[in-house]
Amino acid sequence: MMVTSMSNLPLKTPHLTPAHLGLPKISMIGNRTFLIEAPGELDLPAQRRIWALTRALKDRPEVLELIPGMTNLLIVLRGTPEDAGHLQDDLLDLWQRTAELDLLGKTIEVPTTYGGEHAIDLAAICDYSGLPDKEVVRLHFERTYTVFAVGSAPGFGYLGGLDPRIFMPRKKVPSLRMLKGMVTIGGMQSGISVLTGPNGWNSLGFTEITMFDATAEQPAVLAPGDRVRFLPERIEL
Numbered sequence: 001m002m003v004t005s006m007s008n009l010p011l012k013t014p015h016l017t018p019a020h021l022g023l024p025k026i027s028m029i030g031n032r033t034f035l036i037e038a039p040g041e042l043d044l045p046a047q048r049r050i051w052a053l054t055r056a057l058k059d060r061p062e063v064l065e066l067i068p069g070m071t072n073l074l075i076v077l078r079g080t081p082e083d084a085g086h087l088q089d090d091l092l093d094l095w096q097r098t099a100e101l102d103l104l105g106k107t108i109e110v111p112t113t114y115g116g117e118h119a120i121d122l123a124a125i126c127d128y129s130g131l132p133d134k135e136v137v138r139l140h141f142e143r144t145y146t147v148f149a150v151g152s153a154p155g156f157g158y159l160g161g162l163d164p165r166i167f168m169p170r171k172k173v174p175s176l177r178m179l180k181g182m183v184t185i186g187g188m189q190s191g192i193s194v195l196t197g198p199n200g201w202n203s204l205g206f207t208e209i210t211m212f213d214a215t216a217e218q219p220a221v222l223a224p225g226d227r228v229r230f231l232p233e234r235i236e237l
Contacts, residue, residue: 022040023039023092023096024036024037024039025037025039026091028084028088029074031080032077032078032079032080033076034074034075034077034087034088034091035072035073035074036074036075036091037072042071042148042160042187043160044161045100046071047071047146047149048101049098049100049101050068050072050073051068051100051103051224052098052100052101053073053094054066054068056094056098057075062081063075063076063078064078067151068149068224069149069158071148102225103225105147105223105224106223106226107226107227107228108222108229109228110192110209110229110231111207111209111231111233112141112183112205112206112207112230112232113206113207113234113235114183114205114232114235115204115205115235115237116206116236118179118181118203118205119204119205120182121168121171121184121185122136122203122204124168124202125168125185125204128168129166129167131165134235136166136204137204137232137237139163139166140162140163140166140185140190140204140205140230141229141230142163143161144161144227144229145159145162145227145229145230146159146160146161146226146227146228147159147223147225147226147227147228148160148224150220150223150224153194153195153212154195154212154214155211155221156192156193156194156212157191157192157211157222157228158189158191159190159228160189161190162189162190166185167185167188168185168186168187170187170201171200171201172200174199174200178196178199178203179196180196180210181193181206181208183204183205183207184199184202184204186200186201192209192211194211194212205230207230209221
């Protein structure tokens with residue numbers, strides 16, 4: 001694994017992206033938790049709006065916890081709001097006044113074996129896309145991915161930036177034992193499995209990198225805003 005250090009300071013864009021001038025969906029979960037879902041596609045501009053909203057809310061005294069996900073944000077309050085409707089109006093107003101926020105993290109290069117025994121879903125990806133295996137692999141490793149969010153399993157990064165030609169829906173019936181280190185596609189995202197166990201994503205390769213180590217000073221390799229490049233160390237087709 002190669003890591004290139006970059007500035008960790010966020011940069012704001014000066015204007016809103018027209019495709020994302022719509023209003024988000026706000027749902028109340030319990031009596032003190034709100035879920036905000038960005039309008040539009042699961043793309044980087046939408047994720048930048050979520051990052052910006054997270055930054056705008058982080059110092060509010062009534063906020064206990066902020067959990068940014070894939071183009072959504074979970075807000076946990078310290079107590080039950082007196083007027084939930086007023087709070088939702090406030091969040092909508094803040095959304096419209098907040099510009100996109102870009103997080104400039106580190107760049108991580110991931111040596112990857114494509115094909116072979118661990119690419120258990122490569123044939124299915126080829127069938128769904130109509131592309132030969134060499135083209136699927138090429139389209140995957142030629143992209144630079146952005147870590148939109150980290151979650152679902154410790155250290156698992158949701159990587160945006162997949163070429164739409166190799167979009168692959170998640171499995172209706174998950175694989176019961178997908179190995180740690182498998183390089184996967186799930187919808188319009190890519191990922192690297194961090195645990196061995198059930199998994200509904202589609203594997204086309206494998207890496208030896210350990211993405212999460214609970215004993216390390218920084219347990220998770222990936223953080224929101226990081227960039228990931230898959231290096232085709234070996235191709236077994």
